[in-house]
Amino acid sequence: MTEMTSRERVLTALNHQEPDRVPFDCTFGNTAYNRLEKYLGFTPEQEVLPGSPWLSVRPSPEFLQELGVDLFYLGLGGWGDTEKFEYGMQTYIDEWGIPFRKAENPSGVHYEFSGHPLANATLNDLEDYPWPDPYDPVLVEGLEDKARNLYENTGFALVGRFNNPIFEQAFMLRGMEQLFMDMALDPEFVGVLMDRLTDIAVSLVKVGLKACGKYLTILRLAGDDMGQQGGTLFSPAMFRGIIKPRFSRLYRESKRMLHKYNPDGKMMAHTDGDVYPFIPDYIEMGLDVLNPVQPYVAEMEHDKLKREFGQRLSFHGGIDLQKVLPFGTPEEVHAEAVKTMRTLGPGGGYILAPTHYLLPDVPPENVIALRDAVMVEGLYPLGDN
Secondary structure (H helix, E strand, O other), X not given: OOOOOHHHXXXXXXXXXXXXXXXXOOOEEHHHHHHHHHHHOOOOOOOOOOOOXXXXXXXXXXXXXXXXXXXXXXXXXXXXXXXXOOOOOOEEEOOOOOEEEEEEEOOEEEEEEOOOOOOOOOHHHHHHOOOOOOOOHHHHOOHHHHHHHHHHHOOOEEEEEOOOOOHHHHHHHHOHHHHHHHHHHOHHHHHXXXXXXXXXXXXXXXXXXXXXXXXXXXXXEOOOOOEEOOEEOOOHHHHHHHHHHHHHXXXXXXXXXXXXXXXXXXXXXXXXXXXXXXXXXXXXXOOOEEEOOOOOOOOOOHHHHHHHHOOOOEEEEXXXXXXXXXXXXXXXXXXXXXXXXXXXXXXXXXXXXXXOOEOOOOOHHHHHHHHHHHHHHOEOOOOOO
């Protein structure tokens, strides 16, 4: 088969057809990125720094091309009235009013919550809270030009990431324990809070797509983890009564807006852990691509997911970041990649990636082993290499 561009490869796979090879994606925390950069001998034109307390970074197109990555992520800029995050600062307050503090452990610097601004809020407080403005023009400065340049001058499949999460933003504002108590005892408060967060999320998708939607292959909605290692975070009844109505509105409006700019565009969402009982709900809400299909958790066996949902849903991720990538040998990483591609990849519908952006404990050698496995063993037809 003739070699495809990354954009052709990804779109073919997401249309449930077999491209030339399995598409490859990889995202980075700053420490893992810096180690891999040195390992490859790659010298960037300018330093790549994290733009938020989560410490993830967006490498240059040149670095991702060096690594063979097929996807490039685009996002909104920061709010004009919020202090810019700078790596190493001792404390930081984000656009939602959530405070962070610097902490250190053997793997390096990280940032943790130091409070939850709506921990003691009432319904009246929600009305008066200084919510971030999704229509701040600073958010989209330069975005259209950047997207157009990447679309015209690279082969990347472009991915837009624009919105806030809903459930996770709620617990960051309220505190996890308090939010779970609210969901059981004060669903009216939770409904008002999540409706406000959904309003903002929909608006952020709107402004992002208006700026660059016609150039995107994928719209990735913000992560909202619904699962853990041994099951879902909520009962199906609570998910469908409280969470799903807000997700449904976001998913359906987002997909409608995406298709206004690109009728072939696909919608992806992230949810960690065991979410098997909810997958039919995600499909019903219009999801095209599920990330990260975390392995080695209850009910998420890849062969079962492919068999039951592979005709209606594509998968992104699948490579274990808890044991195999950080602690396995390169040979074990290679074997894991081959196994996963041969399970999730037949017939298309799969983009191989780690299940999270790379953390400091992932050796550069294992990232290269993962990449090389895709380039050699990921050629279609799978299993003939």
